[in-house]
Amino acid sequence: MERSPVIRMNNVRKNYSGVDVLNGIDLEVYEGQIIGYIGPNGAGKSTTVKLMLGLIEDYSGSMEIFGRDIADGDISYKKRIGYVPEVVDIYDNLTAREYLTFIGELYGLDFQTADTRAFKMAECFGIKDVYDSRIASYSKGMKQKVMLISSMLHNPDLLFLDEPLSGLDANSVMVVKEIMSLLASQGKTIFYSSHIMDVVEKISDRIILINKGQIIADGTFSELQHSNKEGSLEQIFNQLTGFNEHKDIAMEFVSSFQEVHE
Numbered sequence: 001m002e003r004s005p006v007i008r009m010n011n012v013r014k015n016y017s018g019v020d021v022l023n024g025i026d027l028e029v030y031e032g033q034i035i036g037y038i039g040p041n042g043a044g045k046s047t048t049v050k051l052m053l054g055l056i057e058d059y060s061g062s063m064e065i066f067g068r069d070i071a072d073g074d075i076s077y078k079k080r081i082g083y084v085p086e087v088v089d090i091y092d093n094l095t096a097r098e099y100l101t102f103i104g105e106l107y108g109l110d111f112q113t114a115d116t117r118a119f120k121m122a123e124c125f126g127i128k129d130v131y132d133s134r135i136a137s138y139s140k141g142m143k144q145k146v147m148l149i150s151s152m153l154h155n156p157d158l159l160f161l162d163e164p165l166s167g168l169d170a171n172s173v174m175v176v177k178e179i180m181s182l183l184a185s186q187g188k189t190i191f192y193s194s195h196i197m198d199v200v201e202k203i204s205d206r207i208i209l210i211n212k213g214q215i216i217a218d219g220t221f222s223e224l225q226h227s228n229k230e231g232s233l234e235q236i237f238n239q240l241t242g243f244n245e246h247k248d249i250a251m252e253f254v255s256s257f258q259e260v261h262e
């Protein structure tokens with residue numbers, strides 16, 4: 001059976017006020033893949049994800065999700081997508097129950113289904129006792145858990161996660177990594193961005209490195225290792241993005257706020 005890609009990008013370009021941010025992204029992502037999408041700050045990762053989510057409309061090239069061009073005016077594909085943004089920006093005045101049932105209903109679930117699912121998920125994440133407390137009183141990790149629940153409540157086929165493990169303790173990290181593997185084994189596709197290289201190295205079955213709006217590496221971790229003769233993903237990242245000045249920069253940074261004694 002021929003596999004058709006869940007995401008297909010063809011020569012996607014985007015500029016902001018004449019400044020090129022994406023310079024021709026070509027990409028095919030398949031069912032069941034866990035894609036680690038990495039790159040330096042400002043490389044264009046969030047821009048790519050926002051384009052796929054339909055949050056930014058003005059671009060050139062073509063972009064298909066679930067086999068349909070997302071510019072065709074039919075936004076029903078969004079119901080099959082879950083998203084955790086990089087910055088947790090939720091309605092602090094709501095309780096988790098209010099927020100999650102609201103999100104569930106936006107995705108077409110009835111209140112009871114959304115509530116039952118959300119409560120069970122909150123229980124698994126150890127936050128059921130605060131389910132009816134205002135989100136404003138939550139810790140950073142607890143808010144992140146609410147975001148993770150909201151992205152999966154409607155059982156999406158494609159998940160976009162931006163730093164999904166941000167603020168989570170070591171035990172919760174293990175649970176979330178396991179959830180990602182389980183979903184991928186069911187054929188769900190996970191596209192996630194992170195700066196934590198050792199996690200990306202371990203859980204991705206494909207790593208895509210973007211630099212200055214272009215894909216400069218794409219493969220499994222061992223493929224990247226073979227073609228770059230480097231050990232860790234962090235070292236491959238440094239090598240491919242041409243960065244080896246960390247010591248000089250650190251020295252300069254510290255000396256900017258310290259007196260230099262000759």
Ligand SMILES: Nc1ncnc2c1ncn2[C@@H]1O[C@H](COP(=O)(O)OP(=O)(O)OP(=O)(O)O)[C@@H](O)[C@H]1O
Nearest residue numbers: 016017021039040041042043044045046047048086
């Ligand atoms: N709304 C905007 N208006 C103007 N420029 C923007 C806008 N959004 C992003 N950019 C620019 O586009 C470039 C890519 O930004 P993007 O957020 O995609 O990077 P990123 O790879 O996600 O970075 P990070 O790792 O820091 O999150 C940056 O130079 C950024 O300044």
